[in-house]
Amino acid sequence: MxxxxxxxxxxxxxxxxxxxxxxxxxTAPESFRANAQVTNSAAGVAAxxxxxxxxxxxxxxxxxxxxxxxxxxxxxxxEALKKAKPVGSLQVGDLKVAIRYxxxxxxxxxxxxxxxxxxxxxxxxxxxxxxxKPKEGFDVAVAEFDVDVVGLGSGRIAAAAKVKAGGPAxxxxxxxxxxxxxxxxxxxxxx
Amino acid sequence: MLVNSWNxxxxxxxxxxxxxxGGPKKWTAPETFVAKAETRGATAVASAxxxxxxxxxxxxxxxxxxxxxxxxxxxxxFLTALRxxxxxxxxxxxDQKFTVRWAKQVPDGxxxxxxxxxxxxxxxxxxxxxxxxxxxxxELAVLQLKMxxxxxxxxxxxxxxxxxxxxxxxxxxxxxxxxxxxxxxxxxxxx
Numbered sequence: 001m002x003x004x005x006x007x008x009x010x011x012x013x014x015x016x017x018x019x020x021x022x023x024x025x026x027t028a029p030e031s032f033r034a035n036a037q038v039t040n041s042a043a044g045v046a047a048x049x050x051x052x053x054x055x056x057x058x059x060x061x062x063x064x065x066x067x068x069x070x071x072x073x074x075x076x077x078x079e080a081l082k083k084a085k086p087v088g089s090l091q092v093g094d095l096k097v098a099i100r101y102x103x104x105x106x107x108x109x110x111x112x113x114x115x116x117x118x119x120x121x122x123x124x125x126x127x128x129x130x131x132x133k134p135k136e137g138f139d140v141a142v143a144e145f146d147v148d149v150v151g152l153g154s155g156r157i158a159a160a161a162k163v164k165a166g167g168p169a170x171x172x173x174x175x176x177x178x179x180x181x182x183x184x185x186x187x188x189x190x191x
Numbered sequence: 192m193l194v195n196s197w198n199x200x201x202x203x204x205x206x207x208x209x210x211x212x213g214g215p216k217k218w219t220a221p222e223t224f225v226a227k228a229e230t231r232g233a234t235a236v237a238s239a240x241x242x243x244x245x246x247x248x249x250x251x252x253x254x255x256x257x258x259x260x261x262x263x264x265x266x267x268x269f270l271t272a273l274r275x276x277x278x279x280x281x282x283x284x285x286d287q288k289f290t291v292r293w294a295k296q297v298p299d300g301x302x303x304x305x306x307x308x309x310x311x312x313x314x315x316x317x318x319x320x321x322x323x324x325x326x327x328x329x330e331l332a333v334l335q336l337k338m339x340x341x342x343x344x345x346x347x348x349x350x351x352x353x354x355x356x357x358x359x360x361x362x363x364x365x366x367x368x369x370x371x372x373x374x375x376x377x378x379x380x381x382x
Contacts, residue, residue: 042285043239093234095321121321128318130287130311 026112026151026188028053028088028102034145034183036092036157038125045125049157049183051116051143053088053102061085065101069165077163078139082119090141092122092159097141110149117142121160125177137162138176143183151188156180218296218303220245220280223380224336228284228348230316230372237316241348241374242283243307243334245294249279257293261362266353270330274310282334284313289332299337302344307334312351316368328353329367334374342379347371 032051037044061084068080081100088099101117118141126132138160145155160176224243229236253276260272273292280291293308313332317323329351338344349366357363 043237045235045237047235093232123321124319124323126319127323128315130314132315132318 026147026149027104028055030151031189032114032145032147032151032186033189034155034186036159036181037184038177038179038181040179047092047123049122050091051088051099051114052091053099053114053116055087056102056104057084057087057100062101062103066170069163069171074137074139074162074164078119081117081140086119088116090116090118090122090143095122097122107146111146111153113144113146114155115142115144117163121176122157123159125159125181127160127176133176135160135176138174142173145183145186147186147188153186155183155186157183218338218342218379220247220294224305224338224377225380226336226346226374226377228350228372229375230368230370232369239284243280243291243336244283245280245291245305245307247279248294248296249276249292253277254293254295258361261354261356266328266355269354273308273331280307282307282309282313282332287313289313302337302339305336305338305346307336308332308354309334312367313348314350316350316372318351318367324367326351326367329365333364333366336374336377338377338379342381344377346374346377348374 030053034049034051035046036049037046065077065080065084069077072079084100086098086100087102089096090099097118097120099116100119102114104112104114107113120140121138122141124135124138127135140161140163141157141159142161142163143155143157145153147153158173158175158177159181162174164172164174166172222245226241226243227238228241229238257269257272257276261269276292278290278292279294282289282291289309289311291307292310294305296303296305309332311331312329315326315329318326331352333349333352333354334346336344336346348371349364349368350372351367353365355363355365
C-alpha cells in the first residue's frame with residue numbers, strides 16, 4: 001500500500017496572515033459541528049465531529065512551533081505542540097483530544113478559514129484493513145475548514161497525520177488515510 | 192352470477208392447494224450473492240458492497256474433519272484444518288479477494304441459511320480507532336446469510352473472528368468488532 005500524502009500548504013506557514021483577532025465578529029469561544037465523510041468507489045464511512053475552540057493561538061505561540069518543526073522535524077514539532085497551551089478540543093464519538101493550535105484567517109465575503117491541530121490522532125482511516133500500514137509517527141490530527149459569515153462551510157481533516165518540514169510552504173502534512181476525509185456540512189454553534 | 196363467483200373461488204382455492212410446479216426450489220452451487228455490508232455506532236456509519244461466490248458447498252467428509260479438529264484441537268486445530276480444506280469459493284470486499292474454505296447451507300422454512308468461513312480475516316472493524324485492541328487470534332471471517340426462496344435475504348458478518356468449541360451448537364464465534372456487521376439487501380445473482 002502506498003503512503004499517500006496530503007499537503008496542506010496553508011496550515012502553519014501561511015497562517016502568517018494573522019487572525020483578525022478580537023475585531024472580527026466571529027471568534028472564540030465557538031464550536032463547530034461537522035460530518036466527516038470518506039468515500040471511494042466501493043465503500044463509505046461517515047462520522048460526526050465537534051470542534052470546540054476556546055481561543056485562537058496568538059502569533060507569539062505559533063513561532064515556537066515553527067521553530068521546533070524546522071529544527072527538530074516531526075518529533076520536535078509534536079513535542080513542542082504538546083507543551084503548548086490547550087486552546088480547545090475535538091470530540092469524535094467518545095474520544096476527546098486537545099486542540100493545541102487553532103488559527104483563523106479571513107476569506108472572501110466575510111468568511112473564515114480555520115485550521116486546528118490536535119495533540120493526538122483521532123482516527124486511523126484504513127487502519128482496520130488486513131494489510132493496514134503501521135500507525136507509528138502519525139501523532140496528530142490536522143483539520144482545515146472554511147466557513148461563511150453565518151458559520152456554514154466545509155473542509156477536510158487528516159485524522160491521523162504527521163507534520164513535516166518541507167514543501168513549497170515549509171510545512172507538509174502526511175495523512176495516514178489513503179484519501180483525505182471530507183468535512184461536509186460544517187456548522188458553527190454559538191456558545 | 193353468484194354461482195359463477197362461487198365456482199371461481201373454488202377454482203382459485205384448488206389452484207392454491209396444488210403443489211408448486213417442480214416442487215420446492217433446490218438452490219445449489221455454483222452461485223453468487225451480492226450484498227451491502229453495514230455497521231453503525233453511536234456517531235458513525237460505514238457501508239461497503241461485498242460479493243460472495245460459492246463454487247461448491249463443503250462436502251460432509253471435509254466438514255467432519257474440520258468439526259473434529261475443532262472438538263479435539265480447539266481453535267488452532269480448526270484453523271489448521273480449515274486452511275487445508277479445499278477451496279469452495281471467495282468473498283470479494285473492495286478490491287480484495289478472500290478464500291472460502293467452508294460453505295454450508297441448511298433449509299430454513301421455505302428458504303435456507305448459508306454459513307461461510309474464509310481462511311483469513313476480511314476487515315478489523317474498529318481497528319482504526321486510537322487504542323484499538325490487538326488483532327492477534329482473529330484469523331478468519333464468518334458470514335451467515337438467511338435467504339428466502341426468491342433468492343433475497345439478509346445476514347451478518349464477523350469480518351475478523353475466531354471460533355471456539357462451546358455453546359448450544361457446539362461452535363461459538365468470537366469476533367473482533369464490538370457488534371456484527373449487517374449484510375443487507377442480499378441478492379442471489381442470476382447467471
